[in-house]
Amino acid sequence: MEVNSDIFCGDATDVLQDLGENTVDLIVTSPPYADQRKDTYGGIPADKYVEWFLPISKELLRVLKPTGTFILNIKERVTNGERSTYVMELILEMRKQGWLWTEEFIWHKKNCYPGKWPNRFRDAWERLLQFNKTKQFHMYQEAVMVPMGDWAKTRLKNLSETDRIRDNSRVGSGFGKNISNWLTRDMAYPTNVLHLATECGNKNHSAAFPLELPSWFIKLFTKEFDTVLDPFAGSGTTLFAAENLRRNSIGIEILEEYYHMVKNGIKEKEYYLFEKEEGYAFINK
Amino acid sequence: MEVNSDIFCGDATDVLQDLGENTVDLIVTSPPYADQRKDTYGGIPADKYVEWFLPISKELLRVLKPTGTFILNIKERVTNGERSTYVMELILEMRKQGWLWTEEFIWHKKNCYPGKWPNRFRDAWERLLQFNKTKQFHMYQEAVMVPMGDWAKTRLKNLSETDRIRDNSRVGSGFGKNISNWLTRDMAYPTNVLHLATECGNKNHSAAFPLELPSWFIKLFTKEFDTVLDPFAGSGTTLFAAENLRRNSIGIEILEEYYHMVKNGIKEKEYYLFEKEEGYAFINK
């Protein structure tokens, strides 16, 4: 059985009209942040952001199944020395639309952007907001269990603080080399804090988020042959993750350049991803 | 020169009236969460939380110096399957009072409370909201610098196993001398994500945060002989941290039981804390 991958070029609000009601199991997306990526996406002003996003979230609510989940990756920027409030305002408005704000996961970016300022430290985290249509959403917790036990308890305890943080990141992402060891040990459920580095060495595109991020949520909230949607596909990370995990995927991207890259890349990347996939397979059992 | 420590028993709003305008350099507090700890504090309903807190934050704005900072440790609880929105509403309302919402730090609780739910993972983080009165607040970034990531990777890797164990055993009871060498090496500024374990061994108070948490902010936002305020003193962690770092401290606690405990404990705990302090002192130089 083959999975289906569709990528459409156009404005998210328009293309979403063509999708059927209650057809999507999971939405994972990272929309352009306010006033960011001006060169590629034009940049939505901070004070227009909520107004811009609400028509899209309304359509997303329509296409999502009652058992489905919407994961929104977003972070407010600093304006005039203060954090902007549009993310909070967006949550409040989306609840009025009928969304349930179920949870807020934290993505701890280990390799955040460098810099020094007199009144501020580096920003090392982003929000991963979980919204649902009903309280009866599907969640497959066993698919993302992480190894625990003596390895983490005793070995890590003797390491330095920085080492411990580094190793925790591996645990959170579910990757590592000694998978065979993990299998014989105890497994534990993860928390709502994810430790992942951004992918900066990628040549073709500025990767929005690492492959592990959508992969983690896809494993957690869908099963094989479910349908995953990303209305801001960008470089296609969510779609590749979905296809790789044998989920049907739908992508929308407004920029033709990215659209073509994703359309071609799906086939191209399959082999590369498949190699990595073995790691997932082990962990998913 | 001696530092001064005052602890008052009473309602925060009332006692704050007696404090002078522009007299406090730093406020660090963890107010009772909505509907939590009903047995001890009576529990403020989630839908009344903002209304309850605003008179207090208004007084805090008055007593804080223009160069001062207010750190609010808070996390919304889950109600009826959803995260409550009172923290977001509180931020929006406090901005209307004149507070600047400068930053949101994340406290990653490494050993968070265990448990399993069908639709939710363990909650491993809390918000540390930074508010300011003006943009010209004091910040002493050098006081909280941490060793660089590269340092752990290369330097530590070359040490023998016994060396590593010996050094780490010293950490528990105060640092060894050779750490002073590390300090002259590569240090980096931290990020806005704090990795701290919760103190589970705390006997008398239900929801105390670890000593390192207020200590970190006290070092970051004050200098010696500045004044630190905690309007919800609880078991007195903030006050002990302040005194220990030679800052003047003011505490307010509504429950007589805690009030007496803190009042007596300040002297009692001094020795215990002082031993630990050596570790901090090294890092602060």
Place this chain on the structure above:
DNA sequence: GTTCCGCATGAATCGATAG
């Protein structure tokens, strides 16, 4: 075949300068 260095590169932010 490994291990080790060197180097480019980020969903950044501030303050100064220019229109």
Place this chain on the structure above:
DNA sequence: ACTATCGATTCATGCGGAA
């Protein structure tokens, strides 16, 4: 005055080339 642009600052990561 108020907004747009630019340079300086900073550090974890993963790659490629070298020992």
